Amino acid sequence: MxxxxxxxxxxxxxxxxxxxxxxxxxxxxxxxxxxxxxxxxxxxxxxxxxxxxxxxxxxxxxxxxxxxxxxxxEIKEKGIKIKLTIDDVKDLNRRVCKTDYSALRIEELDFEIPPKSQKGEITTIEGIIDRVVNGLSQDQEKRKLEHPEAAEQISQFMQKLEELKEVKKPFTIVLDDISGDAYIENLCAPHSDPNMHVSHYNRNKEQDHMLGIFSRAEIDDETEVKNKADQDENNEKLKPIPEDAWPLEELHGEVLRFPTNCPECSAPCDTNMKLTTIPHFKDVVIMATVCDRCGNRTNEVKSGGGIEDQGVKIEVKITSRDDFSRDVLKSETCHLAIRELDVDVGPSALGGRFTTVEGILTAMRDQLSENSAIFDDSSEKDSTDRLHQFFVEFDKILDGKREITMILDDPTGNSYVQALSDDGKSDPNLRIIRYHRSFEQNEELGLNDMKVEGYEQDSS
The missing domain is CATH 2.20.25.420 (ZPR1, zinc finger domain)
Structure with missing residues (x-):
């Protein structure tokens, strides 16, 4: 051809x-x-x-x-913001995946690369600085002749960028990607990185439009949408369900099936959904999708209720094989950590799951093992040795040869660990702490700007 x-x-x-x-x-x-x-x-x-x-x-x-x-x-549901403090020369070798929609800012220099100004690339922190310097140096000789003052200012700024690579003092880089696809290597993996903070946020309408995401109401003519809204049962606009019109208890035990597309190959497939009740906790929705075309399988767990008034922190001690059989509900907003190994995986790593302690530990081990394969051919030897030793210790946990404390920290309060006592409360190995969310946690959950009273009176 x-x-x-x-x-x-x-x-x-x-x-x-x-x-x-x-x-x-x-x-x-x-x-x-x-x-x-x-x-x-x-x-x-x-x-x-x-x-x-x-x-x-x-x-x-x-x-x-x-x-x-x-x-x-496919485009991620949320954007991502990564804040990294560079305080050592080895931090310049961190691998970075930067997309077309990534905005990068160096706080100390008040310098920002806006989104859509550069193409996506796989590089390093040092490579990003070099690319900026090379870009500024273009036509510099011509500027010195035509605009000497501007050329001098650019030369001074380029010198400041070169000095950053010497890391004489710490500086901060913020990578903000509305597509949610940006990535910066964690040099402390599998442990949490004290120099890096990762947060996710909901995009606004303008950011969705930048990614080419539009709602049906924005694509279709407003008049046609209003005329067909009452007749089209498949209209995407959600309407309030009157009280007692759809009793929730009638859905218990029923498996609902609805058509969808595979998240991997986009082929038509079916998603099974079931509403069930976790004893001593609440209703949850379990969804499973199997694609006959590519064989992809996904399992998700959603809370059947809203966000709780308080967050929850659950500490469970794993001392015997009996603790491996505890039921665990981890929501999509829950942080999971193992205190003895100093390892912490963010909420987006494992997603929402309803499984057992053994199941969540196995999934955690598998994902960390996959994560260690990123740029494995160019990793430093001490990082490789540290990861190998970590997996040796993790395998001891799965074999029941080491006692640990597993911590689930969920600001929405929608996570759960089963108690092994009859009353569901008096369990010496289980500790549950309720706490008030911080402003930053409410901001990440979108609660600070949420209006639940009088919203129907606002003008459009």
Whole structure:
């Protein structure tokens, strides 16, 4: 098949799980000399991260080369903000996945790279600084002749950027990505990184539009939507359900099935949903999706109620094999930690799960093992040795040879660990602490700006 010779969009239906997938070459226009060059596309999967498309362009006429990375999977539900403090030269070697929508800011220099100003790439902290310096140095000689004052200011700023690589004093980098696909390597893995704070947030309407996400009401004509709203049962707009119109207790024990698309290959499949009650706790919704096309299986657990007035911190001591059989409900907002190993996984790592202590520990071990494979070929030896020793200790836990304390910290209060006592309360190995959420926790949950009274009176 002859490669296209125009700049028209090319749509590829690829999957990283395809064993026959290799590098795809297409002819495209060089943006430097406007002659024909070759773009090579490779769809690959980064463990514990996502599918990405790596693109490399080469022009044989002028020698121009360009490399970039783009997401190869669906857009995340939330944006991500990573705040990293650089206080050592080794921090400059941290690997960074930066997308087209990433905004990067250096606090101490009051310098920001806005989103959509650079293409996505896999690089390092030092590589980001070098790219900024190289960009500022372009046409610097011409500026010295035409605008000497501006050229001098740029030279001074470039000097400050070069001094950052010496790390004479700590500085802070903030990576904000509305697509939720940005990533910075954790040098302390599998332990939590004291120099890095990761938070997730809900996008606003303008950010959704930047990603190309629009609601049906925004796409369709408003008049047509209003005329069809009462007739179209499949309209996406949710309407309030009157009280007693749909008794919740009638759904207990019933398995509901509804059509959806596979999150991996987008093929049509079915999702099974069941409402069940956890004793001494609350109603939860369990959802399971199986794709017959690619074999992907997903399991999710959602709370059947809203956010509790207080957060909950649950500490459970694992001292025997009996503790492995405790039921565990971990919500999507729950942080999971093991005190003795000084390891902490964020809420997005394991998602929402309803399993046992043994099941949650096994899933935790599997995901940390996948995470250790990121850039494993370029990791330092001490990091590799530290991870190997960590997995040795973790395997002792799974074999029941080491006692630990597992901590679940959920600001929404929707997580649960089963007590082994008859009354569900007096368990010496189980400690439950209720606490008031901080302003930052409410902000991350979107509660600070939530209005629950008088909202119907607001003007649109």
């Amino acid at each position: 002859e490669a296209p010779k125009s700049a028209d969009p090319i749509y590829l239906n690829l999957s990283a799980d395809d064993p026959d997938l290799g590098t795809t070459e297409i002819e495209s226009i060089c943006m430097n000399c406007y002659k024909t060059g070759v773009t090579r596309l490779l769809l690959t999967k980064i463990p514990f991260y996502k599918e990405v498309v790596i693109m490399s362009f080469t022009c044989n006429d002028c020698g121009y080369q360009n490399n970039e990375i783009q997401s190869g999977s």
